[in-house]
Amino acid sequence: VSTRAPQKLTLHDVAARAGASASTVSAALNGTWRARRISAETAERIIALAREAGYSVNLQARGLRKARSGLVGLILPEHANRFFSDLSQAFSAEARKRGLCPVIVATERNPEEERQTVRQLAGYAVDSLFIAGASAPESLSALCREHALAHVFLDQPCADAPSVVSDNYHGAAELTRLLLDAVPPERHAGDGGITFFGGNATMHASSRRIAGFRETMRAAGAEPSGGQIIACGYDSDRAHDELAALHRRLGGRLPSGLLLNSITVFEGALRFIAGLPDAEVRDCAFACYDYDPLGGLLRFPLPMVRQRHRALVRHAWEMLDAGATGPRLDLVRPELCNSPAVAAAS
């Protein structure tokens, strides 16, 4: 079924066969022939010929000549994560819509790997670069500037460049309010009260979420104690063990409410909870800052907050289109899923 592979047909080959010059063929194939006032007849003849000869441009050569490649980069920590893969999806769709080719590179939260990748993508002359969840944003931004590379940060903001991130503060505040509603007031505060669980307090996202939690609690007259904020990282096993420890400290019960900060933390917690009697579980209100479709289908209600990946990406692209280059931080309100209000209605 396959045509003989004719050893890489070039523009000149096509030109020869068409009895035209390379530049004419180039113009015809790129649709710029109108501007070059090449006769429609010639153009069409060339286009037809090129197609049937199976010609296709060498994009490296074009890129070299035009000093831009038609590639757009996205750097992110990992693929195997719902948020980042949603981001990839949205990014890809937008890139292809513009006829660009998405290059998505996972850097495993390794700052040196991130820097290498920026250099590499600059080497390929990507037209612009999106950087999500960077571990060292400022250093990357500097690198991009050295390479005169348009760039924008997502999720983890950069102090020196356009950034668009979720409104972590309000997302956490919303979940906190739901927990406050679900738990009787006398059990709001104090050890064993509503507890923020998981995440890394030194990172932007978690610190904003913790602020949202703390201030919403305070506004409800339930200023959280130190023991009500347990930022024990994002590791699932770690979360499991920390929750077990908390359960022990509380004399064999769960806190009145748990705001689980990320899906991995939720998984760890769920693994612990799975071993508890139903009554005990029903006595604790849950909420999760992250989304998984199965989350809404458990034996207890679980409001979840989901980052609006589409909106984040679209907004980032708009910033670049607008030629934004200076520092600027735009927030996108995340989406509340499985809210009890909606669940009650259904």
Added chain:
Amino acid sequence: VSTRAPQKLTLHDVAARAGASASTVSAALNGTWRARRISAETAERIIALAREAGYSVNLQARGLRKARSGLVGLILPEHANRFFSDLSQAFSAEARKRGLCPVIVATERNPEEERQTVRQLAGYAVDSLFIAGASAPESLSALCREHALAHVFLDQPCADAPSVVSDNYHGAAELTRLLLDAVPPERHAGDGGITFFGGNATMHASSRRIAGFRETMRAAGAEPSGGQIIACGYDSDRAHDELAALHRRLGGRLPSGLLLNSITVFEGALRFIAGLPDAEVRDCAFACYDYDPLGGLLRFPLPMVRQRHRALVRHAWEMLDAGATGPRLDLVRPELCNSPAVAAAS
């Protein structure tokens, strides 16, 4: 903090500053200077100079010259899917380990988009191309051959090219055996018996899984009836509705066992199941051909089968390394998660 952007330093600039020629600099920077018998001193001087001048190669120019780009392509249906994002992760890791830059493009299960993408990636002179979950493999393989592009298929095999896919038959057989064990023999066969649910019987993966199901049932003396194989696609809503319909047909009960063919089908089913009384749910044995970490943490046991993405990718790469180019189909046994045996032990 940022260095002045010195308007794209080229190899010739470095050569000039070093008082050497372009070819010498090139050799020094590429580590080929030994072979060219350039003095270590010169080489080191040049390397130091280049680094401090902030030089970095133009990979498009290099690629043009060498007729290979250092890019490797992966085409897949979508990012927002656990299996494919796991695949991306494994692919990326392997690519970067080899100093190559992964280019992952999602084509939305659109055959024309797939073809376009192959052409585009060929235009960028990717060193090789991995194609996962293709909707029209043979046509893509032909395209690749036209472009003399080394390629390999994953997950969805191609009749004319090296392919590596999960052993769907045995994966399904294993799940079926677990269901047979969990359900009393008199309820194995007949309508309301163990039922294969979801997927598309015309597609490779599902058809192999159905075969595995059917033959394992038969071997257990429980040849499934037509009503016990409901290949209603992969859509979650559709699965929900079909399961509701089945429940109605069975006079308001679930079948004795359900082999849910994909996580989306499972989601739809779970949404329906969530509304049923506990006793009814406990009366049905479940299994799922796909993996999600939350699956193991539900109120009923759920054995799941997970494709070994790492092994798939590694094997595919080995085939390319070995220069495989003809048709060939290699199977990778998937992994059984949440098996009752293991659960019982813990």
Added chain:
DNA sequence: CTGAAAGCGCTAACAA
């Protein structure tokens, strides 16, 4: 041990 020269395949001035 090192430099000069010849392109890789394409596009965009500039001529004709």
Added chain:
DNA sequence: TTGTTAGCGCTTTCAG
């Protein structure tokens, strides 16, 4: 209306 020319920045013979 079209062809000629001059590179984009790099690697790689081939001569020194």
